[in-house]
Structures are given as C-alpha cells and as structure tokens.
Amino acid sequence: RAKEQGRDTFQFYTRELNERATERMQIESHLVHALDRGEFLVYYQPIVDIRTGALAEAEALLRWSSPELGRFLPDQFIPLIEDIGLIIQVGQWVIDSACRQLARWRRNGMPNLGVTVNISSRQLRVNGLVDTVAHAIQRYGIPPHALELEITESCLMTDVDENSEVLYALDRLGVNLALDDFGTGYSCLRYLKDLPVDTVKIDKSFIATVTTDASDASVVEAIIALAHRLGIRVIGEGVENEDQLDFIRQRDCDLAQGHYFSEPLPSDKFSLWQLDFAAPKRRVLSGV
Numbered sequence: 010r011a012k013e014q015g016r017d018t019f020q021f022y023t024r025e026l027n028e029r030a031t032e033r034m035q036i037e038s039h040l041v042h043a044l045d046r047g048e049f050l051v052y053y054q055p056i057v058d059i060r061t062g063a064l065a066e067a068e069a070l071l072r073w074s075s076p077e078l079g080r081f082l083p084d085q086f087i088p089l090i091e092d093i094g095l096i097i098q099v100g101q102w103v104i105d106s107a108c109r110q111l112a113r114w115r116r117n118g119m120p121n122l123g124v125t126v127n128i129s130s131r132q133l134r135v136n137g138l139v140d141t142v143a144h145a146i147q148r149y150g151i152p153p154h155a156l157e158l159e160i161t162e163s164c165l166m167t168d169v170d171e172n173s174e175v176l177y178a179l180d181r182l183g184v185n186l187a188l189d190d191f192g193t194g195y196s197c198l199r200y201l202k203d204l205p206v207d208t209v210k211i212d213k214s215f216i217a218t219v220t221t222d223a224s225d226a227s228v229v230e231a232i233i234a235l236a237h238r239l240g241i242r243v244i245g246e247g248v249e250n251e252d253q254l255d256f257i258r259q260r261d262c263d264l265a266q267g268h269y270f271s272e273p274l275p276s277d278k279f280s281l282w283q284l285d286f287a288a289p290k291r292r293v294l295s296g297v
C-alpha cells in the first residue's frame with residue numbers, strides 16, 4: 010500500500026515535471042519569434058521627485074503579449090530569453106524603444122523627463138552594450154544624463170573587473186547608473202564607493218514593511234544616509250501608500266516609485282496619466 014502510494018506520488022511528480030517541461034518548450038517556441046512578430050511591449054512606470062512632487066522619470070518595463078499564449082510578466086519570460094540567448098537582441102530593442110519614446114515625450118510636454126532601463130547581467134558581459142547605448146542616444150538626440158541603466162548587485166558579483174570596465178565606459182558616455190533591488194542580494198558596499206553609481210533603488214520588500222517593521226525601517230534609513238554621504242541619490246521602490254511615502258520623505262529620500270502613484274502603463278496611458286498628475290488640482294471649496 011505504502012509502496013503503491015509512493016509510486017503514485019512519483020508518477021504524479023513525473024507527470025507534473027513533464028507538463029512543466031512541455032509548457033516551457035511551448036513557451037520558448039513562441040518566444041523565439043516574439044521580437045520579429047512585434048509581441049513585446051514596453052510599459053512605463055512614473056518615478057516622482059519627492060521634494061517637488063513632479064514627475065521625474067519613467068522606468069521601462071518589458072511585457073510580452075502572445076496571441077496564442079496570453080500575457081506574461083518579465084519574471085515569467087526573461088529567464089527564458091536569457092537561456093535561449095535572445096536577451097541581447099531583446100535588450101537592444103528595449104533600449105531603442107525607450108529612447109525613441111523618451112525623445113517623443115521630451116518634445117511633447119515633458120522636456121525634462123528621464124528614462125531608466127533594466128539591464129541583465131548577460132547584456133553587461135557581451136561586447137556591444139556601450140555601442141548600443143551610444144547609438145540610441147545619438148539617434149534620438151537624447152542628452153546622455155536623461156538615460157539611466159539599472160543593474161542588480163548580484164549581476165556584478167562575477168567578473169567584477171570586466172563589468173566595472175563596461176560601467177566606466179557607460180559613465181564616460183554620460184549615462185547614469187542605478188543599483189536596482191538594493192539591499193536584497195549580497196550588498197557589497199564597495200560597489201557604492203568603487204563604481205560610478207548615481208542612484209540606488211531601495212528594494213520594494215523593505216518599503217513594504219517600512220512602517221510596520223522596525224528593523225526594515227532602520228535598513229531604509231541607513232541606506233538613504235549612506236548613499237547621500239557618498240553623493241548618490243535614492244529611489245524608494247514599491248511605494249503603495251501615503252504612510253510609506255511619508256516615511257521615506259522624512260528620511261530625505263529623493264524619489265519614489267510605486268502603485269501609490271501608478272502601475273506601469275503603456276506609453277499612451279502614461280501620457281494621459283502625466284497630464285492628470287501635472288494638472289493643478291481643482292480644490293473643492295466649502296460652501297461653493
């Protein structure tokens with residue numbers, strides 16, 4: 010009986026594993042054509058200057074919408090496009106799309122807007138990132154400082170020397186560099202000091218509990234203070250409510266991003282969001 014049960018369990022897992030492998034193969038077989046078929050989209054999430062309350066930047070976030078399989082978030086397909094070796098091409102397309110969109114916005118009512126683009130470790134390690142970036146900012150006439158590239162700390166762990174060469178080359182171009190999900194990986198404080206880092210993005214897991222967990226609150230305070238001592242600006246990521254915003258505002262955090270302001274939006278919706286956000290708020294006067 011136990012043996013039978015064991016076998017059933019085993020078969021269950023085998024079936025599940027097979028199903029997963031089949032599903033993954035199916036997804037991959039569609040992913041390889043996704044770029045050519047125009048199935049990728051770039052969404053944009055506002056990043057707000059906490060002091061002035063103005064829109065400062067937009068983070069470009071990749072989306073995949075397959076007519077056959079439906080819609081996917083990056084965590085579901087970026088690891089796959091890394092595995093099948095398409096991240097370089099897709100990454101180039103994201104950089105190009107984000108720069109083209111930024112140029113449009115800067116011409117149409119958002120002259121000071123910046124854009125930030127996520128870069129995977131594979132992109133850093135392959136020659137050509139610097140050329141791709143240089144080409145895109147030149148093609149669309151974007152001042153280099155209006156483009157920021159986001160990398161995660163874990164992505165720097167291997168080949169630190171090689172990576173830092175690329176980062177310094179990007180720095181010489183004049184584009185900004187952000188450390189994403191800061192505080193989660195192996196936070197090597199040396200990076201803050203030794204690399205040309207302009208911005209630190211505090212991971213949303215800290216922001217989520219910043220008003221309820223004393224130790225997360227301390228971590229957030231310490232990151233902001235340390236970054237500022239080193240001349241690095243700070244973005245609080247995943248701000249979902251007023252209390253979280255108040256907390257980081259009181260600690261002098263520079264910028265905030267999260268659902269409290271807006272979810273990531275397609276470019277046309279972002280433009281509409283911005284108009285509404287920038288409009289002087291109509292006040293309801295009592296007795297009028």
Ligand code: C2E
Pocket residue numbers: 054069070071082083084087100103127128129159189190213246247248249266267268269273
């Ligand atoms: P990330 O760069 O840390 O991006 C922030 C993520 O947090 C986004 O998830 C965003 O939708 C989500 N988020 C923003 N505000 C809130 C909030 O208030 N609450 C919560 N719970 N979540 C919030 P998304 O778009 O699913 O992207 C996930 C990750 O995928 C990104 O994390 C980034 O690491 C990666 N990614 C996205 N686009 C690209 C890309 O073009 N290239 C590469 N290499 N990676 C990308």
Ligand code: MG
Pocket residue numbers: 068127159189
């Ligand atoms: Mg990011």
Ligand code: MG
Pocket residue numbers: 180183184185186205206207
């Ligand atoms: Mg710099």
Ligand code: MG
Pocket residue numbers: 189190210212213246
């Ligand atoms: Mg992040």
